[in-house]
Amino acid sequence: MLKTIVFISSFAAVFIPGCRKRVGLSRDLLLNGSLTLGHTYGTAIEETVFEKCLSSSGVFSALVDPMGNSVDVSTLESLLFAVTSILSNADICTYKDAYVSCIKTDLPTSSYAADARLKNVINVTKFESEINSICSMNISNLISAVQGCESNLVTIKTSCITVDYSSDANFCAHRRITFEEFDELCFEFGVEPEEPDEKEIAENPDSALEWKVEIGANRYDLLCLEGLARGLLVFLEKIKAPIYKSIPAWTGKSAKLRILPSTAKVRPFAVAAILRNITFTPESYKSFIDLQDKLHQNLCRRRTLVAIGTHDLDTIKGPFFYDAKPPSKIKFKALNQTQEMTACQLMELYSNESHLKQYLPIIQDKPVYPVIYDSNGVVLSMPPIINGEHSKITLNTRNVFIECTATDLNKAKITLDTIVTMFSQYCSPKYEGIESVEVVNPCGTSVMYPELHYRLEEIDVSETNQKIGICIPPGEMARLLTKMCLFSLSLYSINVHVHIFLSLTTIHVIHACDIMEDVAIAYGYNHITKTIPQTNCIGNQYPINKLSDLLRQEIAAAGFTEVLTFALCSRDDVADKLGKNIKNVNAVHIANPKTLEFQVARTTLLPGILKTISKNKNMPLPLKLFEISDIVMCDPKKDVGARNERWMCAVNYNKSSGFEIVKGLLDRVMQLMEIPFQKGNDGYYIEACDDPTYFQGRCATVILRGKPIGKIGVLHPDVVTKFDLNNPCSAFEISVEPLLRSS
Amino acid sequence: FTEMPTQNFVESCFWNFDSLFQPQQHPARDAHDTFFISEPRVAKDFPMDYLYRVKQIHSEGGHGSQGYKVDWKIEEAEKNILRTHTTANSARMLYRLAQQKEFKPVKYFSIDRVFRNENVDDTHLAEFHQIEGSVADYGLTLGDLMGIIQEFFKKLGITKLRFKPAYNPYTEPSMEIFSYHEGLKKWVEIGNSGIFRPEMLLPMGLPENVSVIAWGLSLERPTMIKYKIDDIRTLIGPKVNLQMVYDNPICILDN
Numbered sequence: 001m002l003k004t005i006v007f008i009s010s011f012a013a014v015f016i017p018g019c020r021k022r023v024g025l026s027r028d029l030l031l032n033g034s035l036t037l038g039h040t041y042g043t044a045i046e047e048t049v050f051e052k053c054l055s056s057s058g059v060f061s062a063l064v065d066p067m068g069n070s071v072d073v074s075t076l077e078s079l080l081f082a083v084t085s086i087l088s089n090a091d092i093c094t095y096k097d098a099y100v101s102c103i104k105t106d107l108p109t110s111s112y113a114a115d116a117r118l119k120n121v122i123n124v125t126k127f128e129s130e131i132n133s134i135c136s137m138n139i140s141n142l143i144s145a146v147q148g149c150e151s152n153l154v155t156i157k158t159s160c161i162t163v164d165y166s167s168d169a170n171f172c173a174h175r176r177i178t179f180e181e182f183d184e185l186c187f188e189f190g191v192e193p194e195e196p197d198e199k200e201i202a203e204n205p206d207s208a209l210e211w212k213v214e215i216g217a218n219r220y221d222l223l224c225l226e227g228l229a230r231g232l233l234v235f236l237e238k239i240k241a242p243i244y245k246s247i248p249a250w251t252g253k254s255a256k257l258r259i260l261p262s263t264a265k266v267r268p269f270a271v272a273a274i275l276r277n278i279t280f281t282p283e284s285y286k287s288f289i290d291l292q293d294k295l296h297q298n299l300c301r302r303r304t305l306v307a308i309g310t311h312d313l314d315t316i317k318g319p320f321f322y323d324a325k326p327p328s329k330i331k332f333k334a335l336n337q338t339q340e341m342t343a344c345q346l347m348e349l350y351s352n353e354s355h356l357k358q359y360l361p362i363i364q365d366k367p368v369y370p371v372i373y374d375s376n377g378v379v380l381s382m383p384p385i386i387n388g389e390h391s392k393i394t395l396n397t398r399n400v401f402i403e404c405t406a407t408d409l410n411k412a413k414i415t416l417d418t419i420v421t422m423f424s425q426y427c428s429p430k431y432e433g434i435e436s437v438e439v440v441n442p443c444g445t446s447v448m449y450p451e452l453h454y455r456l457e458e459i460d461v462s463e464t465n466q467k468i469g470i471c472i473p474p475g476e477m478a479r480l481l482t483k484m485c486l487f488s489l490s491l492y493s494i495n496v497h498v499h500i501f502l503s504l505t506t507i508h509v510i511h512a513c514d515i516m517e518d519v520a521i522a523y524g525y526n527h528i529t530k531t532i533p534q535t536n537c538i539g540n541q542y543p544i545n546k547l548s549d550l551l552r553q554e555i556a557a558a559g560f561t562e563v564l565t566f567a568l569c570s571r572d573d574v575a576d577k578l579g580k581n582i583k584n585v586n587a588v589h590i591a592n593p594k595t596l597e598f599q600v601a602r603t604t605l606l607p608g609i610l611k612t613i614s615k616n617k618n619m620p621l622p623l624k625l626f627e628i629s630d631i632v633m634c635d636p637k638k639d640v641g642a643r644n645e646r647w648m649c650a651v652n653y654n655k656s657s658g659f660e661i662v663k664g665l666l667d668r669v670m671q672l673m674e675i676p677f678q679k680g681n682d683g684y685y686i687e688a689c690d691d692p693t694y695f696q697g698r699c700a701t702v703i704l705r706g707k708p709i710g711k712i713g714v715l716h717p718d719v720v721t722k723f724d725l726n727n728p729c730s731a732f733e734i735s736v737e738p739l740l741r742s743s
Numbered sequence: 744f745t746e747m748p749t750q751n752f753v754e755s756c757f758w759n760f761d762s763l764f765q766p767q768q769h770p771a772r773d774a775h776d777t778f779f780i781s782e783p784r785v786a787k788d789f790p791m792d793y794l795y796r797v798k799q800i801h802s803e804g805g806h807g808s809q810g811y812k813v814d815w816k817i818e819e820a821e822k823n824i825l826r827t828h829t830t831a832n833s834a835r836m837l838y839r840l841a842q843q844k845e846f847k848p849v850k851y852f853s854i855d856r857v858f859r860n861e862n863v864d865d866t867h868l869a870e871f872h873q874i875e876g877s878v879a880d881y882g883l884t885l886g887d888l889m890g891i892i893q894e895f896f897k898k899l900g901i902t903k904l905r906f907k908p909a910y911n912p913y914t915e916p917s918m919e920i921f922s923y924h925e926g927l928k929k930w931v932e933i934g935n936s937g938i939f940r941p942e943m944l945l946p947m948g949l950p951e952n953v954s955v956i957a958w959g960l961s962l963e964r965p966t967m968i969k970y971k972i973d974d975i976r977t978l979i980g981p982k983v984n985l986q987m988v989y990d991n992p993i994c995i996l997d998n
Contacts, residue, residue: 187905187907188908189908190907190908190909190910216909216910217770217910218910218912219910298770301768301770305768408813410812410813466882466884467884467885467938467954468884468885468886468916469884469885469886469887470886510804510808510809510810510811510942511806511807511808511809511915511940511941511942512807513915513916513938513940513941514915516915516916517908517915517916517917520885520908520916521908521916525885525889525906525907525908525918526905526906528885528886528889529886530886530889530890530893531884531886531887531890532887532890532891532894533878533880533883533887533890533891533956534880535848535850535878535880535883536848537744537745537848537849537850538745539744539745539850540745540746541746542746542747542748542749544750545746561985561988561989562988563983563985563988564979564980564983565979565980565981566869566870566979566980566981567752567856567858567870568778568825568858568869568870587782588753588780588782588783589780589781589782590778590779590780590781590825591778591779591780591781591784592778592779592860593778594860594861594862594869597863598778598860598869601752601753601825608981611981612980612981612983612985614981615981615982615983616983616984616985619985619986623985630750630752630856632752632753634782634783636783638751639755639786639787639788639789640751640753640754640755640783640786640823641753641783641785641786641787641823642751642752642753642780642783642823643750643751643753644750644751644752645750646750
């Protein structure tokens with residue numbers, strides 16, 4: 001029978017350096033049925049009142065917040081979690097703060113020990129170990145990201161991450177984090193930091209103080225320093241992920257962006273938003289520009305899908321118009337230019353500038369070019385090429401108008417949401433500067449952006465536990481997910497589910513399995529117990545591979561050395577150099593080779609072996625080389641139009657051609673396959689023929705069970721010369737697949 | 744483990760990317776990463792009802808997924824390429840497995856050549872070999888995947904392993920496998936692994952509670968580390984050092 005008296009004797013919250021607010025729990029008024037939660041802001045005390053539901057035994061069974069949602073309060077941390085997450089103003093909500101404020105309670109504390117009861121001061125239990133390690137990240141002195149835009153790397157100044165190395169809550173000392181500690185943290189989280197190497201430090205001495213962090217391709221929310229820092233801090237449970245919402249304009253009338261019909265011909269979609277009351281520092285300004293660059297490179301697919309433009313709102317006047325006009329009709333002063341120019345002139349100008357010329361083809365040949373202008377006719381930008389000089393953003397800009405024009409509306413929304421959420425921390429009040437803009441479609445309907453949609457997902461606790469191979473209770477799962485920026489609560493009444501409040505920064509979550517991965521990451525992959533699957537199957541080798549392996553051993557035993565050559569080669573290698581015409585060769589051609597070594601897939605193993613000999617001319621003679629490997633040929637009967645076939649080729653390179661040596665090897669192979677030397681349906685034989693690759697009169701077809709399977713002979717001197725060889729060669733080449741059918 | 748048939752260097756984008764739930768706008772499908780074929784340019788004869796389900800799951804979602812919410816074009820899927828991973832062959836095998844009347848657990852492996860359109864230098868080649876293993880059964884867990892990977896690498900003489908969260912379009916969760924290299928005194932990445940996404944398995948028709956765990960690594964990199972070779976071109980291709988081939992000792996790995 002737990003009496004849940006939650007009180008503290010006074011607001012004796014321990015002061016944590018750097019905090020402006022403290023969370024305390026005021027006296028519980030159990031008797032009159034309400035729990036009052038207070039938080040201090042300087043000296044004022046604001047109170048939010050919650051209703052509490054008492055079950056018949058007098059135990060706190062549920063808590064209902066002012067919005068009528070019920071939250072789990074079965075353990076102390078879930079109570080505190082619920083309470084602090086509902087408080088939208090408390091941005092220092094760490095468990096440590098909340099714990100220290102609370103002196104006595106009878107609620108069970110750790111989810112691991114649901115039966116344990118607290119005595120006096122709450123022991124910080126599990127959180128202690130994390131607090132002893134990395135304790136704080138001062139993200140105020142950030143350095144900008146690197147020039148030249150590597151689209152998945154975020155740069156962090158090493159001095160901005162500090163570690164507390166004292167376990168005494170009253171005294172915190174800081175030191176700079178070491179690369180090893182940071183690497184460890186990133187390893188657990190799933191990103192990869194790199195230290196600069198000597199070459200980079202030599203070129204740019206400032207880079208010695210920077211680390212580059214490589215982010216996965218699906219995490220747009222970690223692409224800038226602000227986002228990465230926030231992600232890591234939430235992971236360490238130092239801060240809670242902010243809730244983003246867009247607010248209507250103070251004047252009551254939102255800014256408008258009208259999309260005109262002619263844009264449908266070139267770039268139909270546009271979205272927009274405003275960041276209100278923002279303060280830029282040189283570093284955050286660079287970070288802002290850099291995030292746009294990175295998003296342009298990856299999510300926006302080099303501006304083909306979405307293009308971003310950012311403008312100083314105070315220099316322009318709404319309503320804004322998004323139109324598409326013929327190039328000669330567009331005239332403005334572009335960014336960093338001194339004169340007004342028409343769009344045609346600008347295209348000319350930028351065709352020599354390597355940075356922008358890659359984007360010109362996106363609109364170059366269209367009859368109309370996209371353009372955004374304000375109600376005074378001032379051009380904001382000509383997407384996707386360049387913004388206007390008039391509305392450019394400076395360090396003094398206080399209000400930013402962001403527009404994204406696109407051929408893919410969904411990506412435009414994600415891009416817009418990412419930018420506003422990453423940078424709303426620089427608005428004042430923090431996180432509350434996202435102002436909505438009304439975008440009016442050509443047909444007259446309008447939509448408010450940014451959408452900043454949240455959605456609620458639910459996962460089954462036991463299923464998640466089973467799929468990962470761990471066993472944790474719902475409250476713990478909820479805590480782990482919150483660490484990964486997925487706000488979660490476990491509802492006491494339905495103990496088997498965890499409800500997750502998905503924000504737009506978790507756009508990479510598209511299925512429950514993404515959520516399960518986040519549970520596993522937060523738990524720590526390396527903490528999961530390894531087990532062996534109980535599946536029982538019979539093993540089997542693929543027949544042609546088995547035969548190839550056996551033959552390779554035997555051919556090596558016969559004194560030949562195996563080589564492994566490239567499957568791609570030049571057209572000449574399979575045609576001209578062998579005396580044949582490429583049209584007759586039936587090869588698979590590559591559309592986009594980087595060099596002519598990759599023009600076709602090989603139709604014969606011979607060129608590869610001959611090239612190997614030519615690169616190993618210093619080796620003693622004879623050189624007896626072989627290869628058993630796949631060649632590629634067109635085959636209209638296959639779904640992809642081509643197939644591989646396993647062939648065998650052996651070459652003897654010596655002062656004399658040595659036809660008898662390769663013939664001896666062929667005989668040996670047939671002997672190993674139990675194929676007799678005879679004409680007729682059971683055996684093999686050779687029959688003289690003409691083939692431009694081989695010396696006339698010294699060439700034969702190898703025939704197995706009445707069908708030709710390859711050739712044998714002395715190589716033509718022209719072939720020998722074309723492959724840059726000095727001595728005669730004899731060779732044979734046969735398909736291995738017919739051999740398989742024999743046994 | 745049963746060896747999969749992998750005798751097709753030429754593969755369609757459908758099997759190499761789309762059936763694996765890799766979005767059509769993914770950078771790996773760019774011309775500068777993949778070899779596209781000019782002749783034969785496109786593939787045909789797709790299992791049409793499966794193709795339709797793949798189209799649905801990419802563009803609209805389904806089976807509990809949000810999907811990618813982009814238009815899915817068959818013109819992109821039918822293009823032929825040189826396969827970038829043998830996971831394409833795993834996809835074909837799993838599809839075939841799903842067509843059988845009754846599901847039976849399987850274990851597959853393959854070791855074969857894959858192609859990436861990269862500039863050749865001392866650590867990169869345009870073609871290299873990939874080792875791939877997968878297990879399909881009811882109720883497999885992430886712990887199972889880690890366990891089997893540990894046993895696999897033990898056979899190669901590698902025992903110190905760590906797993907790191909990673910991202911692959913077709914697996915979730917995904918893990919990069921790191922091993923501690925005594926000589927270099929650091930953790931090096933030796934492989935990649937994960938559990939195939941439901942968006943890949945369910946359109947094939949595999950039962951819902953079947954999981955497929957898979958892992959892969961390249962053949963060349965561990966070989967270079969073990970034999971202390973600096974230039975990959977001396978290992979494979981015409982610039983192979985024949986003296987090295989003559990002198991090489993037998994290889995016993997699990998000492």
